[in-house]
Amino acid sequence: MKVAVLGAGSVGSALAGYYGMKNLDVRLYELPEFEKNIKLIKEQGGVYLSGSVEGFGQVGCITTDMEEAISGATVVFVTVPAYGHKKVAEECAKYLTEGQVVAINSGSVFAALEFDRIVKMEGNEKNIAIVDISNLMGCRKSSPGEVNIHGMRKEITVAAIDHEHAKFAVTKLEPLFDNVETTSGLLEIALNNNSTLMHPAPAILNAGWIETSGGNFDFYWGGISPSVGKVMEAIDSERIHIGRQLDYNCMSFLDKVNQLNEKHLGSIYEYISTNPSLGGPKIGSSVCPSNLQERYVSEDVPYGLVPYSELAKKIGIQTPHIDSLITLASRMNDIDYRQEGRNLKAMGVENKTIAEIKQLLIN
Amino acid sequence: MKVAVLGAGSVGSALAGYYGMKNLDVRLYELPEFEKNIKLIKEQGGVYLSGSVEGFGQVGCITTDMEEAISGATVVFVTVPAYGHKKVAEECAKYLTEGQVVAINSGSVFAALEFDRIVKMEGNEKNIAIVDISNLMGCRKSSPGEVNIHGMRKEITVAAIDHEHAKFAVTKLEPLFDNVETTSGLLEIALNNNSTLMHPAPAILNAGWIETSGGNFDFYWGGISPSVGKVMEAIDSERIHIGRQLDYNCMSFLDKVNQLNEKHLGSIYEYISTNPSLGGPKIGSSVCPSNLQERYVSEDVPYGLVPYSELAKKIGIQTPHIDSLITLASRMNDIDYRQEGRNLKAMGVENKTIAEIKQLLIN
Known part of the structure; x- marks a missing residue:
C-alpha cells in the first residue's frame, strides 16, 4: 500500500x-520553499521516532x-499547517x-x-x-x-461533505x-477541534507574558488562570450554540473531560489545575509558544x-468572545485574520443558504 | 476657606x-460602609504625607x-472611585x-x-x-x-457641562x-484620561500572568510588550476617532509623550521600554494589580x-478593540460592565441627539 504524507x-x-x-x-512531500525540513530526513533515509x-x-x-509524491498513493495525508492547505490543494489538484x-x-x-x-x-x-x-x-x-510522539490517537474519526466519501475513506x-x-x-469534527478552544485564549490573554518572557512559563498550568478559563468557557458555549x-x-469541553475522567469538576480552570498531564509546577511543564506568531495564534485564530x-x-x-479574540489577535500580528483566514468565501459557502450549508456539514 | 473631601x-x-x-x-468624608478607611485618620486627627x-x-x-462634611464648603472634592460616584451623588444631592x-x-x-x-x-x-x-x-x-505622593499635578484643568460653571469653579x-x-x-478631559488607555489592555492581555503570579511583575515594563502596545495604539486611535x-x-498618546519628552519614538511599546519613570528591570518596578477585580479593570473598564x-x-x-476588552473583562469578572457601567443611560444622554450631546460635552 502506497501512502503519501504531505508536509x-x-x-x-x-x-x-x-x-x-x-x-x-x-x-514524504514538502513544499519546495520548506525544503530544509526534509534535508536531514533525506540524508537519513527516514525518520527516528521516540516516545x-x-x-x-x-x-x-x-x-x-x-x-512523484501522490501518484498511485491510496491515501494522501495532508499534515501541513492550515495556512498551507490552499497551496497544497492547488498543487495536489493537478495530480489527484x-x-x-x-x-x-x-x-x-x-x-x-x-x-x-x-x-x-x-x-x-x-x-x-477528501476527508477531515x-x-x-x-x-x-x-x-x-x-x-x-507523546500522544498517538487510537480512534480516528472521518468526515466528508459526501458521506459516501467518508465511508469509502474508512x-x-x-x-x-x-x-x-x-x-x-x-x-462534528470541526466543533470537536480542541486546538481552537485550548490555544488562542490563553495565548492572547497572556500576550505580554509570552513576549516579555519569550514563552518561559507553563502554557496550560500557568496561562489558564480562573479568568482565562472563564473566557474559554464562553468560547465553548458559543461553539455549542x-x-x-x-x-x-455538541458536548461542552468540561462535560467531555468529566465524562472521560469520571470527575465532576466545575470549571476549565479546575480541570487544568488538577490535571497532571497538562503540566503543573511540580510535574514538568507544557510548552509555551515563544512568541505570538506561532501557530497557537497564527493557525488557530484564522483557521x-x-x-x-x-x-x-x-x-x-x-x-x-470569539470575535474579541480575532480582533485582538489581528491587531497584535498586524494581519486581518478574518480577511486572510478561512472565512465564508474561502469555504465556498458565501452565497449558500443555511439549508445548503447544513447539507455540506452534516451527512 | 472650607474644603470638603469625599472619599x-x-x-x-x-x-x-x-x-x-x-x-x-x-x-474628610467617607461612606458609612467604608468607615474603616477613616478609623486611624480619626485617631491621628489627620493624615501623614510622604514623597x-x-x-x-x-x-x-x-x-x-x-x-456635616459639605455644609458651608466652598469646594467639595469627589475622590471616591467611579463606582462610588452614583452613591455619593445621591447622598450629596440632599445638602448641596x-x-x-x-x-x-x-x-x-x-x-x-x-x-x-x-x-x-x-x-x-x-x-x-459640578466639574470634572x-x-x-x-x-x-x-x-x-x-x-x-509620587506625582502632584501642578496644572489642573476644569470642565463642566456649562462653561460658566467651569469658569466659576476656576x-x-x-x-x-x-x-x-x-x-x-x-x-477634552474625558479623552485625555490616561487610565483608560494605560490600565485595562495590559491587565486583560496579561490576565493569566496576573492571576497565576498574584501580580508579581512590573505592570508597565513587563505587561506592555510589543503586541499589548499595539492593542493600546488601536484603542488610542478609536479614542481619537x-x-x-x-x-x-485629540492628540495621540504617542504624539503627546513625544512632544513632552522631545522624542520621536515609534510605538507605545518603545515609549514604555525606554521610559525609566515607568519601571524597568533595573530601576525598580511599577506596581501590578494582584488580581483582576482591582480598579485597573473594575473601574477603568466600566467607567x-x-x-x-x-x-x-x-x-x-x-x-x-475597546469593545473586545469590555467583552472579555465582563466575562472574566462575571459582571456585565456595559450594563453596570457608565453607559448612555447612566450619562443621561440615551435619548439625546448628537447635536445635544455635543452641547453637553463641548462648551
Missing part, C-alpha cells in the same frame, strides 16, 4: 516514520515533487485521480470544505474522497530528523489505524476561530 | 492632609455624615447648595455628566458648579493613616492649586472604556 513538520514526519516502520511504501513509538522508519521517497483518499489532519476547522472547493476550482472534478480526520497525534520534533484508512469510524459530518443552531448537539465566527454570522448566532 | 482612599486622604498642612478647614509632600496635615472634621463647587477627580470618563444627572434627578435644581477636574495626583497609601479652585484653567469641555467625529482634535464605547455607538463610530 514534513512534526506530524507529517512522525506519520511517515511510523508507516515506514510498518514497511509501507511511504512518500510512545520508538525506532527508525525508512521512507522510500522524500521529495518536493507533488506528482479517481478513487484516491485525501485525509486532512484536522488541526483546523472545515479544512475539507476549503480543500474540496480549491481542487474543484482548479478544474479537477474527479471522484476523490480527527487529530492524529501530539508530537514535537526533538531534532530535524527525529520526532517525539475502508482505505482501516489498515492504517486501530479503529476508524465515520462521523455525522464535517461539523453554533452546533445547536445547526441541530448538532479555528475565524471559521467558527463566520459560520455563526451566517446562521445568525452571536459570538462576541 | 478617604489614597487621593482623598492625601488631599485632606495636604490642605490640612496649609491650615485650611478640611472635612513629594512631607509632613502631617491636621483634618478638623473626619466624618461619615454628608451634611447654591454656589458650591463639586470637583470630581477624574480617574474616569464623563463623571460630571452622571453626577449632574443624579443630583438633578434627586430633585436638587440649585445652581451648583484632571487627575490630581499619583499616590498610594503606605499605611491606613499615611499616603505616599475662581474657587485657584487658591488651592498653582495653576487652574478651563478646557473646551467634558470631552471619537473626538474627531465630535470636532474635537473608562464603556463610556467611550457607548458614546461611539451613539455617534456612529466603530470601536472594535
Whole structure:
C-alpha cells in the first residue's frame, strides 16, 4: 500500500516514520520553499521516532515533487499547517485521480470544505474522497530528523461533505489505524477541534507574558488562570450554540473531560489545575509558544476561530468572545485574520443558504 | 476657606492632609460602609504625607455624615472611585447648595455628566458648579493613616457641562492649586484620561500572568510588550476617532509623550521600554494589580472604556478593540460592565441627539 504524507513538520514526519516502520511504501512531500525540513530526513533515509513509538522508519521517497509524491498513493495525508492547505490543494489538484483518499489532519476547522472547493476550482472534478480526520497525534520534533510522539490517537474519526466519501475513506484508512469510524459530518469534527478552544485564549490573554518572557512559563498550568478559563468557557458555549443552531448537539469541553475522567469538576480552570498531564509546577511543564506568531495564534485564530465566527454570522448566532479574540489577535500580528483566514468565501459557502450549508456539514 | 473631601482612599486622604498642612478647614468624608478607611485618620486627627509632600496635615472634621462634611464648603472634592460616584451623588444631592463647587477627580470618563444627572434627578435644581477636574495626583497609601505622593499635578484643568460653571469653579479652585484653567469641555478631559488607555489592555492581555503570579511583575515594563502596545495604539486611535467625529482634535498618546519628552519614538511599546519613570528591570518596578477585580479593570473598564464605547455607538463610530476588552473583562469578572457601567443611560444622554450631546460635552 502506497501512502503519501504531505508536509514534513512534526506530524507529517512522525506519520511517515511510523508507516515506514510498518514497511509501507511511504512518500514524504514538502513544499519546495520548506525544503530544509526534509534535508536531514533525506540524508537519513527516514525518520527516528521516540516516545510512545520508538525506532527508525525508512521512507522510500522524500521529495518536493507533488506528482512523484501522490501518484498511485491510496491515501494522501495532508499534515501541513492550515495556512498551507490552499497551496497544497492547488498543487495536489493537478495530480489527484479517481478513487484516491485525501485525509486532512484536522488541526483546523472545515479544512475539507476549503480543500474540496480549491481542487474543484482548479478544474479537477474527479471522484476523490477528501476527508477531515480527527487529530492524529501530539508530537514535537526533538531534532530535524527525529520526532517525539507523546500522544498517538487510537480512534480516528472521518468526515466528508459526501458521506459516501467518508465511508469509502474508512475502508482505505482501516489498515492504517486501530479503529476508524465515520462521523455525522464535517461539523462534528470541526466543533470537536480542541486546538481552537485550548490555544488562542490563553495565548492572547497572556500576550505580554509570552513576549516579555519569550514563552518561559507553563502554557496550560500557568496561562489558564480562573479568568482565562472563564473566557474559554464562553468560547465553548458559543461553539455549542453554533452546533445547536445547526441541530448538532455538541458536548461542552468540561462535560467531555468529566465524562472521560469520571470527575465532576466545575470549571476549565479546575480541570487544568488538577490535571497532571497538562503540566503543573511540580510535574514538568507544557510548552509555551515563544512568541505570538506561532501557530497557537497564527493557525488557530484564522483557521479555528475565524471559521467558527463566520459560520455563526451566517446562521445568525452571536459570538462576541470569539470575535474579541480575532480582533485582538489581528491587531497584535498586524494581519486581518478574518480577511486572510478561512472565512465564508474561502469555504465556498458565501452565497449558500443555511439549508445548503447544513447539507455540506452534516451527512 | 472650607474644603470638603469625599472619599478617604489614597487621593482623598492625601488631599485632606495636604490642605490640612496649609491650615485650611478640611472635612474628610467617607461612606458609612467604608468607615474603616477613616478609623486611624480619626485617631491621628489627620493624615501623614510622604514623597513629594512631607509632613502631617491636621483634618478638623473626619466624618461619615454628608451634611456635616459639605455644609458651608466652598469646594467639595469627589475622590471616591467611579463606582462610588452614583452613591455619593445621591447622598450629596440632599445638602448641596447654591454656589458650591463639586470637583470630581477624574480617574474616569464623563463623571460630571452622571453626577449632574443624579443630583438633578434627586430633585436638587440649585445652581451648583459640578466639574470634572484632571487627575490630581499619583499616590498610594503606605499605611491606613499615611499616603505616599509620587506625582502632584501642578496644572489642573476644569470642565463642566456649562462653561460658566467651569469658569466659576476656576475662581474657587485657584487658591488651592498653582495653576487652574478651563478646557473646551467634558470631552477634552474625558479623552485625555490616561487610565483608560494605560490600565485595562495590559491587565486583560496579561490576565493569566496576573492571576497565576498574584501580580508579581512590573505592570508597565513587563505587561506592555510589543503586541499589548499595539492593542493600546488601536484603542488610542478609536479614542481619537471619537473626538474627531465630535470636532474635537485629540492628540495621540504617542504624539503627546513625544512632544513632552522631545522624542520621536515609534510605538507605545518603545515609549514604555525606554521610559525609566515607568519601571524597568533595573530601576525598580511599577506596581501590578494582584488580581483582576482591582480598579485597573473594575473601574477603568466600566467607567473608562464603556463610556467611550457607548458614546461611539451613539455617534456612529466603530470601536472594535475597546469593545473586545469590555467583552472579555465582563466575562472574566462575571459582571456585565456595559450594563453596570457608565453607559448612555447612566450619562443621561440615551435619548439625546448628537447635536445635544455635543452641547453637553463641548462648551
